[in-house]
Amino acid sequence: MNVCPVCERSDRTTKLSAYWRTLPAERRAGAPHLARPALDDERWTAPLGLLTLGCALLLSEAWLGFVGVAGGGFWLVSLRDKVAEAAKRRADWHRKRFCRRCHHVFLP
Template sequence: MDGVCPLCKREDQVLSLAGYWGGLPPSSENYPKLRQPDGATINYLYAVGVAIVGVLLMVAGGWVLGLLVILAGAGWGFVMNRQVTAAEHKRTIWQRSKWCGRCAHVFDPKAF
């Protein structure tokens, strides 16, 4: 069923989205609309830096504030990790998606 378009119910024009997009010229109208989603641009060093500041605050005697800053750094790192996971999930779906040349519909074959 993964080679059949769910919209027009035909299979004669169904192509891999990655293959179709790879053959498009950059000046094509569909080129920016169908391109692979960007990966997450994350720099964990900022979250680590915040956690280090928290450790330094704890060493300097500010236990409560230091602990809060460490927790903030850990939370920030957790949120960034979730962003990376979500971006990779979108890229995986794009990679397995199909494009119907008959009705110009993009679909994930695993969703049907």
């Protein structure tokens, strides 16, 4: 069992995800800090479209193609990093424990 760092007891600790599932809807609304981090709804079509447009302009030998490729590539890399960060937050949430005695959330 995992020992709570605040009350130093292990008899009342549980997984935060299991505790969250047992909460009724009105208690969930009152405890948004315990909620699972939301997946950001990232739109991949716009940066992919910009990248494709840049490639098409490069093929037609237009200098704006470089701007389109660079902008679309930078946008895609920034989206990839945001998605990776959201996945890390969700993985940490699934690892967290909750102490039912002192209501402390902690990582084991």
